[in-house]
Amino acid sequence: MTPSVDSPPVPPRGRRVQQTIEQLRGRILGGEWPVGGRIPTEPQLVTALGVGRNTVREAVRALVHAGVLECRQGSGTYVVSTDELAPVVARRLTDDRMAEVVEVRRAFEVEAARLAALRRTPEDLVALDGALAAREAAWRSGRVAGFVEADVALHTAVVAAAHNGMLAELYASVGAALRSTVAYVTGDSLQPQRYVDHSRLVAAIRDGDPGRAAIEAGAFLEPLSGA
Structure with missing residues (x-):
């Protein structure tokens, strides 16, 4: 009598969907389907991923x-972002919530x-040092x-120098909101009264002084009047 061969267990439907989401996300993050590009059709995905059409x-x-x-x-499905948090933040960003964005920053x-x-x-x-010099040059350019x-x-x-991967990822997710707050407080032109010196922040980091660095970083994020 030929011994039976057990088939691999079939994951529950909810788990299959989650696994498929992870596969799709992996291909997007891996660059196989870049932002702006169209992903394969549904039948092609069924074949490539080995799951059902509904999944x-x-x-x-x-x-x-x-x-x-x-x-x-009539065109297909396209990749519009590699970050699931960024669109959520962007949808919630309005002028009347700018103070909240500054608090998050x-x-x-x-x-x-x-x-x-x-x-x-x-x-x-x-x-x-390079970023600080570029910022100063950009201000002088007007x-x-x-x-x-x-x-x-x-x-x-500064965030990169913290060497905390999760912090860097979360900070990148609010990149659009960050640019909006900087643009908001800068206004339509670069006015001398709006200039905020960041050299002391860089100096505190260079000196290895965490307390001073934290104070400097928070100083220009108190009111909505400096970037």
């Missing part, structure tokens, strides 16, 4: 709801500055858009 449909729907994918009638950036003072490497200090990007780049360099 694929539910997984795609979940990523559409999360803001990662977008279905375009403060929560991230004060701790990031404190950690950066403790963990910064020589490479981090080079990056911070171009608002250039200054906003340079200011964001400096804050991002």
Whole structure:
């Protein structure tokens, strides 16, 4: 009598959908389906992933709801973001909530500055000096858009110097909100009274002084009057 061979257990439906979501997300994060590109059709996904049509449909729907994918009638489904949190933040960002965004920035950036003072490497200090110099040059140029990007780049360099991967990922998720607050407080032109010196922040990180770094990072995030 031929011994029977047990088939591998079939995951419950909810688990199959979650596994499929993870597979789709993995291909997006891995660059196989870049932002702006169209993902394979439903039948192609069924074949590639080895799951049923309904499972694929539910997984795609979940990523559409999360803001990662977008279905375009008559064209297909496209990747619109690699980050599920960023679209949520963007949808909630309005002028009357700008104060809340500044509070969130403060929560991230004060701790990031404190950690950066403790963990910064020589490479981090080079990056911070470069970002600070670029920010100063952008201010002198008088171009608002250039200054906003340079200011964001400096804050991002501080977060990177904290060497906390989760903090960096969360901070990246609020990137659009960060740019909006900087642009909001900067206004339509670069006015001298709106200038905020960030050299003391970089100096505190360089000196390895976490308390001073935290104070400097929080100082310009108190009112909505400085970037």
